[in-house]
Amino acid sequence: MTYSLAELCIVAGAECFRNDGENMTTLIGVVPRISGGLAKLSFAPGLMMTDGEAYLVSEPVPVGPRGDYKPKIEGIMTYERVFDIVARGQRHCFVGPVQIDRYGQMNISVIGDYAKPKVALLGARGFPGNSINNINSMFVPNHNTKAFVAGEVDMVASVGYNPARYPDGKKPPYLDLRRIITNLCVMDFGGKDNNVRVISLHPGVTFGEVQENTGFPLERIKNLGDTPAPTDAQLTIIRDVMDPHDLRASVFKDNPPGVREAS
Amino acid sequence: MINKEMSVRDIVDQMTSGMTIGIAGWGGRRKPMAIVREMVRRDDLADLTIVAYGGCDVGMLASAGKIKKLIFGFVSLDIIPLEQHFRRARQAGELDIMELDEGMLQMGLKAAASRVPFLPIRAGMGTDILTHNPELKTIKSPYADSETFVAMPALKLDIAIGHVNKADKLGNSWIYGPDPFFDEWFCRAAVKAYLSCEELVDTSDFNSPDMAIKMPIERSLVHGVAHVRCGAHPTSCAPDYGIDVGHLKKYSKAVGDAFPTYVEDFVSDADHTNYLTAVGGEDHIRTLALPVF
Numbered sequence: 001m002t003y004s005l006a007e008l009c010i011v012a013g014a015e016c017f018r019n020d021g022e023n024m025t026t027l028i029g030v031v032p033r034i035s036g037g038l039a040k041l042s043f044a045p046g047l048m049m050t051d052g053e054a055y056l057v058s059e060p061v062p063v064g065p066r067g068d069y070k071p072k073i074e075g076i077m078t079y080e081r082v083f084d085i086v087a088r089g090q091r092h093c094f095v096g097p098v099q100i101d102r103y104g105q106m107n108i109s110v111i112g113d114y115a116k117p118k119v120a121l122l123g124a125r126g127f128p129g130n131s132i133n134n135i136n137s138m139f140v141p142n143h144n145t146k147a148f149v150a151g152e153v154d155m156v157a158s159v160g161y162n163p164a165r166y167p168d169g170k171k172p173p174y175l176d177l178r179r180i181i182t183n184l185c186v187m188d189f190g191g192k193d194n195n196v197r198v199i200s201l202h203p204g205v206t207f208g209e210v211q212e213n214t215g216f217p218l219e220r221i222k223n224l225g226d227t228p229a230p231t232d233a234q235l236t237i238i239r240d241v242m243d244p245h246d247l248r249a250s251v252f253k254d255n256p257p258g259v260r261e262a263s
Numbered sequence: 264m265i266n267k268e269m270s271v272r273d274i275v276d277q278m279t280s281g282m283t284i285g286i287a288g289w290g291g292r293r294k295p296m297a298i299v300r301e302m303v304r305r306d307d308l309a310d311l312t313i314v315a316y317g318g319c320d321v322g323m324l325a326s327a328g329k330i331k332k333l334i335f336g337f338v339s340l341d342i343i344p345l346e347q348h349f350r351r352a353r354q355a356g357e358l359d360i361m362e363l364d365e366g367m368l369q370m371g372l373k374a375a376a377s378r379v380p381f382l383p384i385r386a387g388m389g390t391d392i393l394t395h396n397p398e399l400k401t402i403k404s405p406y407a408d409s410e411t412f413v414a415m416p417a418l419k420l421d422i423a424i425g426h427v428n429k430a431d432k433l434g435n436s437w438i439y440g441p442d443p444f445f446d447e448w449f450c451r452a453a454v455k456a457y458l459s460c461e462e463l464v465d466t467s468d469f470n471s472p473d474m475a476i477k478m479p480i481e482r483s484l485v486h487g488v489a490h491v492r493c494g495a496h497p498t499s500c501a502p503d504y505g506i507d508v509g510h511l512k513k514y515s516k517a518v519g520d521a522f523p524t525y526v527e528d529f530v531s532d533a534d535h536t537n538y539l540t541a542v543g544g545e546d547h548i549r550t551l552a553l554p555v556f
Contacts (some may be wrong), residue, residue, distance in 0.1 A: 054441035066555060078442045079289060083366045087385075109362065110353070116394055120353035123317075123337035127361065128364035129386030157266030159389035166389055167401070167411040174385075 002124035003230045005183060006031065006248040008202060008258035009139070010125045010238055011230040012186050014039040016094060016137040017047060023092045023135065024048040024056075024077070024085055031181070032094035033063050037242040038234060046165050050077045054195055064245035066224035086126065089174050091134040095127075099146075099153040100138060101114045102196060102216035104160030104177040104189055106131070107153035114155060124157040131158035135176045141251060142214050161194035183252060185210050191219035200227040204260025229258065268432045269487040270531070274457040275301040275308070277285070277487070278422060282330075284314040285372070285453055287425030287446035290318040291341035291506045293438075295426040296457050297494040300530045300538070301328040304550075314372075314418055316365065316445065318498055319514060322348030323530075325358065326522045333358045334418060336365035340515070342506050347515045348522070353449065361396055363387070369445055371418030376451030383412035423453035426495045427480075428503065430460035434485030435469055437477050440501030455486040456500045461503055463490035483486040491546045493539055505553040510542055 013035030017025065020039075025047050027036040037060030040047045051061050056075035077085075085091050097106035098121060106127060112118030130136060136158070140147050156165070161176060163169035179185040180196070184205045191197035197219040198210055203226045211218050230238070238248070249255045275298060278284065288294035291416040302308055310331040315321050317338035324330050338349040352358050363371070364386040374382040383402055388411065393399055403412040425446045430436040436458055438446065450456035458480075469475065478525045493500075497507035497514065517525035529541055539545050 053554070076441065077355055079365075079444055080369070083369060086366060109391075114391070116356035117354055120350045122339050123335055124362055124364055124390070124392060125337045126365040128388075128390045129366040129384075131384050132388060132528075156389070156391040156394075162389070165405075172385065172388060173410070 001232055001235050003235060003258040005033050005202065005256045005258050006250070006251040007230050007235060007238055008227055009181050009183070009251075010034045010038060010248065011234050012181050012227050013094065013137070013139060013202070013257050014042070017044045017092060019090055020044055020047055020135075022046040022048060023090050026091060026093040026095070028093070028095045029139060030063055030251055032096070034238055034242045034248060036060065036094060037062075038237050041237050041241065042234065054078055060242065063243050064247045083129070086129050086133050089134045090132075092137065093130050093134065094137045094139065096139050096141075097158065100140065100180070101149050101151065101153045101160070103152070103162035104194070104196070105153050105156045105162060106138065106158035106160070107155045110154040111154055122235065124155070127157040128159065131160070131175065132172050133174050135178055137178045138180045140180060140182045143184040143210065145213060145215040148214040148216065161189060184213065187218070195219050197221060198224060200225060202227050202260070203229075203258065266432045267434045267485060267488050268463065269489055271297050271301045271459065271489045271491060273537070274487050274489055275305060276422065277455065277457065278302065278308055280307065280309045280311070281316065282421040283419065285420040285423040285449040286313065286315040286320045287423060287444065288318070288320070288495070289316045289338070289442070289444040290339045291511070292318070293426050293440065293444065293495050293497045293501070294318055294320045294492065294498040295424045296320065296496060296498060297459055297491040297535060298424050298457070298489070299323055301533065302329060303526065303530050304533060312489040314368070314420060316368070317349065318346065319348070319511065322346045325349055325352040326518070327363060327526070330358055332361065334361040334363065334368070336363050336368045340506070340507055340511055343511055343515060347518045351518050364392060365508045366399055366490065367392070367413065367415050368418070369448055370415040372448035374417035374451040375419045379417065381414040381416050384415050385412055387413040387415075396499060399533060418452055420449065420453035421455070423449040423456040424458070424461045425449060425456070426500065428460065428500065429464050429468065430458055430488045431464055431466045431469065432488065433466060434458070434482035434488055435466060435478065436460065436480050436485065436488075437469060437474055438476060438479065441479070443479050450480050450484040456480070456484050457487040457489070458485055459489045459491040459494040461492060461494065461500060463488065491535060493545055496542060496548055498551060499551075501553055504548050505551040507542065507548065507551055
């Protein structure tokens with residue numbers, strides 16, 4: 001089956017959760033939501049997730065209008081309990097930062113000068129606590145140097161592998177950044193001293209193009225290959241179960257195919 | 264016989280300029296908006312320090328020029344992610360800011376609730392939360408691990424306000440929605456807490472074990488209760504009504520020069536019945552679907 005870039009990213013996103021056991025997922029945005037659902041419905045059945053409000057659900061809730069679908073409640077996850085699970089660390093956040101830097105530090109607070117910012121966004125939200133306590137992965141739909149900045153992000157809301165920011169340069173004990181999924185590639189923090197490293201390229205993308213669109217030097221794994229294509233079974237879950245209204249079609253401009261057409 | 268029933272006006276009469284006020288609820292959900300609108304109507308109320316998981320409560324008070332300092336983890340309408348009134352004030356540099364991690368804010372309330380000067384938390388270490396709030400100190404564990412933590416200072420509130428589903432004249436209250444948020448901790452951190460409620464009921468109404476597990480705020484915390492039907496509008500009050508997205512879109516556009524018109528249309532008139540009519544009526548509000556995320 002042919003597949004879209006969004007579907008490729010969803011499948012790559014699901015891989016973030018492969019060895020997650022019973023972690024609670026926090027999935028922000030369409031691609032992370034479908035990714036987490038796909039993981040739970042295929043190879044990670046132990047994952048815990050919510051209806052986006054306060055209930056834990058035994059099966060992932062499809063994105064978009066629910067029609068007659070009723071979430072299947074298996075428990076409660078109030079925000080206060082979320083804070084408790086953050087502190088204990090049994091959680092994996094899949095989030096969409098506005099800026100990321102070479103250390104994996106993320107920003108969703110403000111762009112520009114802190115006192116009089118050019119753009120005020122949400123505030124730090126739970127990013128400081130999430131990043132220092134539990135696993136984090138990231139989805140970035142526009143891989144460019146505005147998102148992957150040259151210096152540090154404008155407001156470090158989320159911690160990363162930056163020794164200068166810790167007492168005695170000591171990495172905090174539970175910091176665990178996993179993967180970054182973008183419109184161009186999949187990356188992790190497995191380089192030297194946790195440097196960002198490209199682990200697969202979306203079909204038709206070159207390492208040079210990824211590097212050109214990143215504000216800091218990237219490493220690459222040996223035998224760098226293509227991001228694995230979705231299987232038919234995965235596409236069925238994505239299309240028929242998790243996203244029947246095709247919300248994923250609006251993730252990228254013009255909903256491009258997963259295998260880039262030669263220009 | 265204790266009787267804590269008061270009006271929204273009586274509640275705001277307890278506030279004076281310069282106070283630190285905590286607002287319960289979460290983003291676009293279960294905010295005591297009738298009380299907030301009364302705060303906006305008071306010309307003599309200013310220089311407030313507001314502590315909140317913010318939504319249109321913070322936005323409205325910011326546009327009304329009531330906030331000197333904002334202590335927050337975020338300001339968002341949930342279903343509309345960016346709060347335009349907060350954005351305008353923040354980008355203009357109008358507000359003193361103490362931006363916190365959501366968990367740090369709760370820890371500050373818990374410290375105040377426990378009457379200790381601080382509580383340790385890992386969140387915030389390594390971030391610009393510490394850079395921009397030099398008054399936040401760190402503390403090294405006195406035990407073998409010797410890890411360094413943020414010593415989150417107590418966030419002591421002069422007054423906390425919140426909105427609940429049911430309350431009685433004694434100050435007992437019941438939150439029926441699935442998430443009580445941090446209302447309890449706002450009340451515990453405050454010298455005095457005041458609640459508005461959808462329904463004012465007899466104490467005997469709470470004579471049920473099923474209800475008792477949804478009562479996180481004991482009455483000794485509560486100093487006043489006001490009966491305000493749909494008092495959280497335009498935020499949600501689960502399960503009675505959802506977020507009024509249509510109204511919030513109108514509100515989001517009423518930024519800057521357009522704010523006085525919004526105030527005239529929806530805030531100036533202190534009669535809550537007139538407010539409900541202006542926003543489409545109580546029946547309409549009760550049909551608003553709860554948000555789907």
